[in-house]
């Protein structure tokens with residue numbers, strides 16, 4: 001699942017259209033859209049750090065992101081010199097605290113990279129230039145709330161420059177125009193990254209159903225206690241990963257009527273015997 | 280959403296994080312010059328990047344980043360109980376770099392560090408000063424390549440060379456540079472020193488292929504070790520950790536036969552033998568990071584906070600190798616690790 005967070009509805013529109021997202025009518029406290037089959041969930045989190053942290057926290061607490069999921073924060077920002085361009089943030093500074101956050105920079109891309117400063121107020125171009133070249137009002141909060149649920153390899157911050165210190169003059173139409181202008185590269189990057197992150201997490205072998213069934217049968221036939229059941233499960237996990245043929249040993253034990261056992265005591269002995277035959 | 284392109288990861292060291300305080304340090308400058316197209320990201324403190332929560336070792340290992348920092352606080356550590364002291368009374372180690380470009384599934388660094396990125400401490404002079412201070416009190420046996428493989432990083436940081444120059448100036452200092460590397464260019468240019476021991480960790484080829492990802496083959500390691508011995512360097516062979524695989528006996532026997540064919544066993548300094556063991560806490564972290572790695576999911580036995588193979592198996596494996604080694608070298612040269 002990809003969790004997309006935008007501050008404004010007009011920043012979200014390209015995703016709603018592209019992924020055919022539907023509104024979650026049950027969510028009454030923020031605008032949330034989703035498409036289960038496309039594995040996209042989007043929330044419009046509002047402007048400012050507190051709104052962003054509250055929204056990201058509530059969405060993540062509700063849906064519990066998995067290790068293969070992705071958090072993407074996309075939206076407009078100011079630039080200290082430019083009026084246009086798209087940036088992947090490699091460093092995010094929270095202006096109020098000076099805290100700094102670093103999303104992992106894992107994948108190839110065609111964006112420029114930049115340091116983003118998140119402030120409580122819009123940067124008007126007149127007050128001191130921020131420590132980074134980009135300025136927004138949510139990313140640091142999205143990172144902090146998100147990091148309770150996502151690792152730094154699962155978080156992406158893409159910022160599109162709308163102005164250099166005159167956010168009041170940025171119209172809804174301009175935001176829409178900018179989002180559309182960069183739509184292809186944003187969607188492509190999210191698609192690529194989501195696929196890799198998911199593939200990476202699929203590599204994680206969870207016990208096979210068949211393996212689970214076997215564990216259950218053996219544990220019942222060994223009259224396992226809770227602790228012994230854990231040992232059996234661990235042992236079978238290891239033997240599977242190490243590609244050691246334990247199934248024929250178990251079969252042989254059944255054939256020789258060593259299994260099932262009559263009680264817990266005999267079960268313990270048989271389990272020891274099983275281990276001895278394997279190592 | 281499923282159009283995965285090949286080669287999607289950034290290249291190795293595509294990004295280099297540099298502590299502000301060392302940006303102009305000569306070593307930092309030299310290392311940065313090796314990577315002219317890397318993105319340089321200035322940081323205040325290396326832990327801001329290195330110690331972030333929920334990092335993924337397997338993913339970061341695909342595209343490791345470099346962090347240049349200054350080592351502060353403790354610079355010398357006493358050897359850990361799970362490590363061999365080789366009969367040296369004052370056994371210490373230093374950590375001038377953290378993490379490794381190789382990717383051994385059983386590597387304790389995966390359990391010890393929250394990140395797979397590589398940290399290089401550029402203030403080697405401070406570590407040298409701390410060593411000199413200790414040398415004023417007593418001699419020192421110092422392992423300089425524990426939390427990394429220094430020889431594997433040599434072409435980038437040149438620290439093995441710096442340690443050699445330092446050791447050459449201090450008679451009562453003996454250093455060990457442990458490696459799985461087969462750095463032939465280093466071997467060719469090495470100046471042998473009695474106080475610098477090169478310790479090659481060896482495993483059967485089957486273990487290398489299964490668990491020691493991106494490391495040189497057994498043949499490559501042995502030919503590098505042989506070359507260094509012929510150049511006059513003291514060389515140690517480490518059969519530690521011995522790793523359990525089905526048919527381990529055949530694999531270790533074949534390995535030893537190859538070792539004896541390629542290495543003049545008479546001339547090695549010593550050997551170490553020890554089966555895989557690890558702190559319980561590190562193992563827990565490693566299992567979380569690598570849920571499908573057979574080598575770390577072995578049902579180990581626990582004792583005093585450490586995990587090891589069941590006593591019988593441990594005894595069998597270590598005795599087997601020790602006995603075989605005793606036929607080739609004198610017993611005093613064999614150091615077997617004991618719980």
Ligand code: SF4
Nearest residue numbers: 379381382383386459
């Ligand atoms: S070579 Fe040594 S330090 Fe490097 S990954 Fe392997 S075990 Fe760890």
